[in-house]
Amino acid sequence: MRYKYIFSREPGVSDPVLLHAQNSVHAFFLDLKTDRTFLATSASMILERDLHNARQAQTPLAQQTARRNALKTYEASHLAIGDMPLVRLIAAIHNLPHFPAGCQLTLKPDYPGYELHARPGPWAVEKRIGKVYAGDTRFTLANVHNTLNAVYHRIDQPNRQYVQLPDGSFLRRFITRGLNQDDSERLRRGQGLLAAHPNANRNDKEISRYGYGPDGPGEAIVKDVLSHTRGWQKRYISTTTTKRAVHSTQGKEFRSVFGAVLIDLANVALASVVDLHRPDRLPSYFNITAPTVVAPRPPGNGAALTLDDERYLAARDVIRTREVLIRDSVPQNAVRSGPAKLCVLDVYSPNTPTLDSVVAHIKGSEGLSLEDEEKLAYPWMGYRHWFLAYPTEAIARLAWIMVRQFINTHALPRPMAFVGAELRYQYCLPVPPPPGA
Known part of the structure; x- marks a missing residue:
């Protein structure tokens, strides 16, 4: 379980002991947030280091073992951040070396949140020193208009905006989408984003995992979420x-040559949103708890993966990935980006050796400072594609010219020696970010 809190101080506290206690509590909750950020950043840095070391291992088996260990360590570290319930936090505050001796804190439910009272001594009068907001009680309605959905903000940070999902939980208003070639093409046309298989019927792989029979209430969504996350x-x-x-x-960073954009959930139908980034969502969608995920798991026996194995993975x-899913599509007015650059060269052919030959020539050319690349693992629009991203539009256009020249002057591997080349757009996050991001 992931616990998050806000402490709001009661104004006008004058008793020196109570004021000392209030300041101690306030500092404790600020440190708690700082520690969470530090631990999350450290876990990511350690993962980067461990994955780098795994790539240096001498054998493929050693690389695979080290990579698995690195990912498992990161997952356990990530789930351990912020796992302390409020009652334990109050006990921890009492044990602070600078907390006034003999002072006693008491929590009293006061929706939304809890009143925090302090008694400076055994015979003293108990007084309220502040209020603690936990989890989804930390948000209040923001003064934002002209959006499809109501917008909320954190009680302590009006510049951090959220939306409320149908189940009552809150989610950041702006989330990030790493784009693929379809996304780039649709955005170029002024269209919204579309899932790879919107409204798809069950395929053979799904049926073989789930078996036959009608779906119960909500079961279809659970199955579709598992299917999506497992790539079926x-x-x-x-x-x-x-x-x-x-x-x-595989330990590879999810990074797209087509860039990334923000999705504004204030303009997305929230019934289509599935928030998987919270650990408490795991039982609902994967029939597994966070402690089970990080617990030691016996090795498989080499047989095909079971449904429980698929849920675990x-x-x-x-x-x-701290993933949030949006069903079927995202409207164009919910996509926020900075200026796009026409700097991705798309080289394509029906023949993989031909494609490889042309791309090898371009990558070996001087003066073309390649920034990133992606060889598509599956056909797209009937061809095999290799996307080459360059730092500027001018360099990308020069690479496009060189591809055309190479095609016209060299014999290419056959059969199916056709090669095409086209420039495509790379998008970026808006700078500065929109208000509330």
């Missing part, structure tokens, strides 16, 4: 709440 049928658009790097099960994935 992607009926959702994947986004993330984190600004830190996220990694695949899906749960680990969403812990790392």
Whole structure:
């Protein structure tokens, strides 16, 4: 379970002991937030280091073992952040060396949140010194208009905005989508984003995992979420709440040559949103708890993965990626980005050796400072594609010219020696970010 708190101080506290206690509590909750950020950043840095070391291992088996250990360590570290309930926090405050001796704190429910009272001594009068807001009680309605959904902000930070999902939980208003080639093309046309398989029927792989029979209430969504996270049928658009790097099960960073954009959930139908980034969502969608995910798991026997295995792997994935899913589509007015650059060269061919030959020539050319690349693992629009991202539009256009020249002057591997090249857009997050992000 992930616990988050806000402490709001009661004004006008004058008793020296009570004021000392109030200041101690306030400092404790500020330190708690600072520690959470530090631990999350440290866990990400340690993962980067461990994955780098795994790539240096001498054998593929050693690399795989080290990579698995690195990911498992990160997942356990991430889930351990902020796992202390409020009652234990109050006990920890009492044990602070600078907390006034003999002073006793008491929590009293006062929706939303809890009143925090302090008694400076055994015979003294108990007085309120502040209020603690926990979890989803930390938010209040913001003065934002002209959006599809109501917007909320943190009680202590009006500049951090959220939306409220149908189940009553709160989620950041702005989340991040790393784009693929379809997204880039649709944005170029002034369209919104579309899932890879919107409204898809069950395929053979899904049926073999789930078996036959009608879905019960809510069961179809649970199955579709598992299918998406395991890559069987992607009926959702994947986004993330984190600004830190996220990694695949292969230890590779999810980074797109087409860039990233913000999605404004204030303009997305919230019934289509599935928030998986919270650890308390794991039982609902994967029938597994956070402690089970990080507990030692016996090795498989080499047989095909069971449904429980698939749920376990899906749960680990969403812990790392802090994933939020949006069903089917995202409207164009919910996409926020900075200026796009026409700096991605798309080289394509029906013949993989031909594609490889052309790209090898371009990558070996002087003066073309390649920034990033992605060789698509599956056909797109009937061809194999290799995307080359350059730092500027001018360099990308020069690379495009060189591809055309190479095609016209060299014999290419056959059969199917056709090669095409096209420039595509790379998008970026808006700078400065929109209010509330």
